[in-house]
Amino acid sequence: MATSFLVDPLQMWRDAVTKLETEVNSMATGSTKYDDVVRALHQFSSVSLGMEQLLEKVIGGYLRRANLPSRKEVLELAESLRRIEDKVDRLLPAEAGAAVLAPRPPRTRRPASASAPAPAGAAPASGEVGAPSEAVPDAARAPAVARASDDATSAAPAKTRRPSKSTKPTQAAAAKRRPMRRKGG
Amino acid sequence: MAEATTAKRAEKAPDPALTERLRLEVERALQRNLKAMELFGAPPPTVGRTPKTVLRRRGTMELVHYHATADEIYRVPILFVMAPTNKAYILDLAPGQSLIEFLLGRGYDVYLIDWNPPTDDERDLKIDNYVLDFIPDCIRQVQQDSGEHDVTLIGYCAGGMLSAMYQALHPDGPVKNLVCFTTPVDFSKMEVFRSLADSKHFDVDRFVDKVGVVPADFVVAGFDSLRPASRIAGQIRLWDNLWNDQFVKGYRMMERWGNETLPLPGGYFRQTTKELMRGNALHEGTLKIGGKRVDLSKITVPLLHIAAQYDHIVPPACSAPLVPRVGSKDKSEITLPGGHVSIAAGPNAVKRMWPALDTWLEARST
Numbered sequence: 001m002a003t004s005f006l007v008d009p010l011q012m013w014r015d016a017v018t019k020l021e022t023e024v025n026s027m028a029t030g031s032t033k034y035d036d037v038v039r040a041l042h043q044f045s046s047v048s049l050g051m052e053q054l055l056e057k058v059i060g061g062y063l064r065r066a067n068l069p070s071r072k073e074v075l076e077l078a079e080s081l082r083r084i085e086d087k088v089d090r091l092l093p094a095e096a097g098a099a100v101l102a103p104r105p106p107r108t109r110r111p112a113s114a115s116a117p118a119p120a121g122a123a124p125a126s127g128e129v130g131a132p133s134e135a136v137p138d139a140a141r142a143p144a145v146a147r148a149s150d151d152a153t154s155a156a157p158a159k160t161r162r163p164s165k166s167t168k169p170t171q172a173a174a175a176k177r178r179p180m181r182r183k184g185g
Numbered sequence: 186m187a188e189a190t191t192a193k194r195a196e197k198a199p200d201p202a203l204t205e206r207l208r209l210e211v212e213r214a215l216q217r218n219l220k221a222m223e224l225f226g227a228p229p230p231t232v233g234r235t236p237k238t239v240l241r242r243r244g245t246m247e248l249v250h251y252h253a254t255a256d257e258i259y260r261v262p263i264l265f266v267m268a269p270t271n272k273a274y275i276l277d278l279a280p281g282q283s284l285i286e287f288l289l290g291r292g293y294d295v296y297l298i299d300w301n302p303p304t305d306d307e308r309d310l311k312i313d314n315y316v317l318d319f320i321p322d323c324i325r326q327v328q329q330d331s332g333e334h335d336v337t338l339i340g341y342c343a344g345g346m347l348s349a350m351y352q353a354l355h356p357d358g359p360v361k362n363l364v365c366f367t368t369p370v371d372f373s374k375m376e377v378f379r380s381l382a383d384s385k386h387f388d389v390d391r392f393v394d395k396v397g398v399v400p401a402d403f404v405v406a407g408f409d410s411l412r413p414a415s416r417i418a419g420q421i422r423l424w425d426n427l428w429n430d431q432f433v434k435g436y437r438m439m440e441r442w443g444n445e446t447l448p449l450p451g452g453y454f455r456q457t458t459k460e461l462m463r464g465n466a467l468h469e470g471t472l473k474i475g476g477k478r479v480d481l482s483k484i485t486v487p488l489l490h491i492a493a494q495y496d497h498i499v500p501p502a503c504s505a506p507l508v509p510r511v512g513s514k515d516k517s518e519i520t521l522p523g524g525h526v527s528i529a530a531g532p533n534a535v536k537r538m539w540p541a542l543d544t545w546l547e548a549r550s551t
Contacts (some may be wrong), residue, residue: 008206010210010425014422014425017418017421017422018418020414020418021414021415021417021418024413024414025411025412025413025414025415028410028413028414029376029377029410029411029412032376032377032380032381032410033376033380035385035386038380038381038383038386039386041381041410042381042386042387045403045406049396049400049403052400052402075304076304079304082242086242104253104258105253105255105256105257105258106257106258107257107258107259107260107294107331107333108257108260109255109257109258109259109260109292109550109551110551111547111548111550111551112547
């Protein structure tokens with residue numbers, strides 16, 4: 001947006017903020033080499049932690065007198081409830097959970113590179129991604145990026161194979177467990 | 186005469202670029218005021234929307250399974266291990282900004298270990314509990330749930346460190362592939378954290394005995410000490426960009442994630458401070474978990490390490506020894522431009538890290 005003959009004061013201000021941030025960060029991290037600074041930081045941290053604990057104690061005392069639960073007690077109660085819920089879930093019959101489950105997709109997917117010949121300059125095959133201490137060259141990454149975007153556009157929306165957005169451990173999880181399979185086994 | 190008049194007019198005529206700029210700035214200033222009002226009353230941004238099922242919850246540990254979106258999936262399931270200091274929704278911020286969503290779309294079966302704030306009962310949890318109890322327990326759950334023996338383990342930051350420790354202690358276990366994002370190994374390169382953890386100034390035993398569970402504020406202050414000016418600078422930038430909905434949305438999601446930093450069990454913090462920060466035991470090869478020495482050279486499964494060039498929390502030098510130390514023949518390291526968080530979430534991640542991860546994983550997931 002800057003014109004040929006006028007400086008942009010807002011851009012100057014933005015640059016100044018970035019420069020100041022960099023300098024302050026650099027100075028602050030450099031100052032941790034000095035014992036006095038580290039000692040002062042710990043003293044400050046210790047005092048503020050002590051104040052926080054004192055405040056918590058005072059408020060806790062007040063809440064007790066007012067016959068009200070503290071946040072900590074409410075959280076403990078929530079945790080107990082959650083444990084009970086988990087136990088109830090484990091007691092539910094396995095079929096109840098299994099009934100709502102549809103079959104999962106087969107585990108037969110093969111890498112795209114295995115079925116189609118790689119074009120010139122394509123992403124490196126297995127074991128070649130980033131040789132030790134080397135960055136993946138942009139040219140090598142490009143096809144992978146293209147593939148990812150293709151996939152994003154072609155991918156079907158999530159199919160509801162389970163109760164959507166379930167956030168509780170369910171017996172369903174246990175019900176769908178199947179015998180373990182090793183490759184080729 | 187006529188020429189002189191034209192010249193005068195030209196001098197007085199406003200610069201079109203200047204007027205355009207002024208118009209834009211006035212418009213933005215108005216937008217800022219309006220959006221600032223909206224922002225005050227706005228609920229926290231919604232994050233972690235990819236459909237999932239919680240398979241197991243045990244205290245601080247929570248194992249979730251994301252619902253597959255592809256019609257055909259790879260044989261080997263993925264298990265993510267998040268760092269115990271942060272919530273895992275950084276990997277699933279929003280549609281289009283979610284590594285989890287990307288991997289599901291690419292045909293992977295994704296499980297994830299997320300952490301909840303530890304309770305007072307869990308104050309004594311140590312690294313040992315994470316490595317020898319939580320991770321193996323979740324791997325067993327994944328095996329049972331998927332019906333597959335093999336698992337790909339992906340750890341982020343301290344999650345990567347815990348995963349590497351697990352694998353070093355269980356080299357013949359079910360892990361088929363190991364992927365670590367920005368994983369600290371040589372703690373001598375974390376200079377600020379080391380200075381802060383120095384026993385000359387910080388009595389960790391006294392501190393942990395006093396607090397039990399290390400408060401989240403303390404953990405946040407530790408991270409902030411690495412870039413103390415960045416929080417204020419970030420707020421200035423937010424004000425500057427209040428007119429830009431996309432910027433505000435991204436900022437608020439990241440801010441929420443930062444604000445939801447987790448408290449740490451005192452035992453874990455004590456062990457990290459004493460053995461890793463001060464003793465650099467993982468790098469020195471003297472770290473013992475459950476009485477057994479953690480020897481990274483015992484790791485022989487295919488390993489991918491992804492480091493961030495501008496990582497201020499785990500500098501590349503801190504994670505660099507991982508790949509040379511492991512005994513795997515198939516091992517790679519990718520250093521991508523980006524910071525500790527932007528390597529996994531953000532436009533850079535979408536363009537660089539996710540496709541690189543997919544390319545590496547697809548050939549090893551059948």
